[in-house]
Amino acid sequence: MIKIFANWETKLEKNEWYFSDCYAELTKGLSSSDAFVSIPDVINVLLTIKETSLLNEALDFLGIVYNIADTTEIHPMLLVQWENITQHIQxxxxxxxxxxxxxxxxxLRLAELP
Known part of the structure; x- marks a missing residue:
């Protein structure tokens, strides 16, 4: 996943749907169990990103992967990294x-939307 962030500005100038296209490619044919197993990879990338727009993309991708996983089960790594993710977002x-x-x-049924 981290590869999609290399030279992203140039790629986005050429294709305004660059990130959506990348997400579609990364998730193509992904089963729900494979999506769940890939959550730690997304979290690892998310925690390395220091640019706001890319952080937002990583958060969007985490949501996409969870949708494909089709579960409200909290991945153990998400539990372990919860505070780190929250702090990283801050x-x-x-x-x-x-x-x-x-x-x-x-x-994940951990909060209510306003």
Missing amino acids: WFGDNYSYSAWKEIQYM
Whole structure:
């Protein structure tokens, strides 16, 4: 997943749907169990990103992977990294980041949306 963030500005200029296309390619044919198993990879990438727009993309992708996993089970790594993710969003995120994180929490039945 980290490869999609290399030279992303140039790629996005050429294709405004660059990230969506990448997500579609990464998730093509992904079973629910494979999606669940891939959650740690997404979390690892998310925690390395320090640019707000890319953080937002990683949060969106985490939501996509959870949708494909089709479960409200909290991945053990997500539990372990919960506070780190929250802190990372506080440091590098914006309002969209907070909303995306809240939406993931809602999807996992850990929070209510306003």
